Amino acid sequence: MFESLSDKLSGVFDRLRQRGALSEVDVGEALREVRLALLDADVALPVVRDFIARARDRALGTEVLGSVTPGQQIVKIVNDVMIEALGGAGAVPLNLAAAAPVPVLMVGLQGSGKTTTAGKIALRLRERARKRVLLASLDTQRPAAQLQLAQLAERAGVPSLPIVPGQTPVQIAERAMDTGRREGFDVVILDTAGRLSIDDALMAEVTAIRAATNPAETLLVVDAMTGQDAVNTARAFHEAVSVTGIVMTRMDGDARGGAALSMRAITGAPIKLVGLGEKLDALEEFHPERVAGRILGMGDIVGLVEKATETIDEQEAERVAARMARGKFDLEDLAAQLRQIGRMGSLSGILGMLPGAGKLAGQLGDAKLDPKLLKRQEAIISSMTPKERRQPDILKASRKRRIAAGSGTSVQEVNRLLKQYEDMSAMLKRMNKLGQKGLMRHGMSALLPKSMTQGGARRPF
Ligand SMILES: Nc1nc2c(ncn2[C@@H]2O[C@H](COP(=O)(O)OP(=O)(O)OP(=O)(O)O)[C@@H](O)[C@H]2O)c(=O)[nH]1
Ligand SMILES: [Mg+2]
Known part of the structure; x- marks a missing residue:
C-alpha cells in the first residue's frame, strides 16, 4: 500500500510539477488518491468526506513556495490536515x-x-x-472476567479488588471507590464488560456506572482493526458516557488504523494511548504524526521531506558548491557531509523524499547507511591535523598509522576513507558540470559514492 499510494501520488505530482501551481483540477486529482487511501485504511466514509473537504480548502488557498515542488507542498498539506484531525502534534497525557x-x-x-x-x-x-x-473488574457478563483481571493485576504488581460473587457492576464500582478511599489508593481503574453499541441494557449499565463514580477519565478502547462501523460505536459510547480519551489497541498488527481518525472525529476526544501487543508493557503514548503516516501510507516521504528541510543546511550546501566550483573539496567538507548524511538516515530514505523517486528507491533496495561507519569516519577525520584535512595527499604511511591509532580504527579504514574521498571528489567534479543549481536540487544523494552504502547501491543520478 505504501508503494502504491506514493507511486500514484508521484504520478500526479509529476504533472503538478510541470504546471507549477496548485490548480483545482490538480488538487482534485491528488485528493482522489488520498480519498482511496483513507477508505483503504478503513476510515469511516463521512469522516473521509470531511477530511478531503478540509484538505481541499487548505490546498486551494495555498501558494506554492519557491523552494518546494507543488507535489511536496500537497503532501505536506494532506499530512498537516491529518495530524490536526488526529488531534495535533504531541501526546495528550x-x-x-x-x-x-x-x-x-x-x-x-x-x-x-x-x-x-x-x-x-x-x-x-x-x-x-x-x-x-487499584484494579477492579465490573465485568459480570463473562464468568472468568474478574479472574482475568486479578491475574493481570498480579502481573502488573498492583492489587485488585477482591471478588464478591453476586454483586452488580454498580455495586462493585461503589465498593472499589470505597476501598480506594479507605486504603489510600491514588487511582482506581474500573474495567467494564464488553458490550455491543446496539445493546441498550448494557449501555444503560455503563451510564449508571459513570453516574455512580464520576470518572476523571472515561477511556474508549478501540481495536485498530475496527472498520467502517467505528462511527456507530463511537457515537453510541460518546452519547452514553461522554468519552474523554481513546485508546487504540492492536496497532502492532497490520491494520492501517483508520479507526483512529474516525473515533477522534466522532467523539472529539483525544487519542491518548496506543496498544502495541499483548504484553503488559506494550503501551505507548499516541503520536499523531506516526499514525497520520500510517493511515496515508506515505509517512516516510513526509517525514523525510521534513527531516530534509530541518537538517540540510542550505548554506553549507551552498558553501560546498562554491568550493567545488573553485575545484576545492577537502576532508573538512567531507566531514560536514558525513554529519548531514548521518542525520538523514538511509540512502533509500533520502531518495524516497523526492517525489517521483519512489521507483528509484525501490531499485536501490534498502541500502542503509551504517550509522556506526559514519561515526568511525568522522572520528578518523577529527584525528587529523587541520593541515592534513586541507591537503589529504600529504597523508603517508606514518601519518595514517597515527590517525588510525588516534581514532581507534585501522590503517585499512583510513585508506578506505581516503579512497572514498577521492571517489567523492571525482563525483563532485562531475556534479560541477551540472552546475550549482543541480547540486542544490539533487542534494546529498547525488554526492554519495557507492562505497558508503552497505548494499553497494548504484549511483542514483
Ligand atoms: N496484539 C495485540 N493484542 C492485544 C492488544 N490489546 C489486547 N490484546 C489481546 O486481545 C484479546 C482481548 O483482550 P481483552 O483485554 O480481554 O479485551 P476486552 O475488551 O477486555 O474483552 P471483553 O472483556 O471480553 O469485552 C486478548 O487476547 C489480548 O491479549 C494489543 O494492543 N495488541
Ligand atoms: Mg475484559
Missing part, C-alpha cells in the same frame, strides 16, 4: 487531576482490549508515576 482516588473508567466493544489495557495502564502508573493503583 491521562488526566488524573482529581481528588484521590481518581476513577478511570474503561469502556468499549467486546474484545477490544479493555481488560488488557487496564492492566497496562496500571503497570505504567505504578512504574512511571509511582501511583498506588
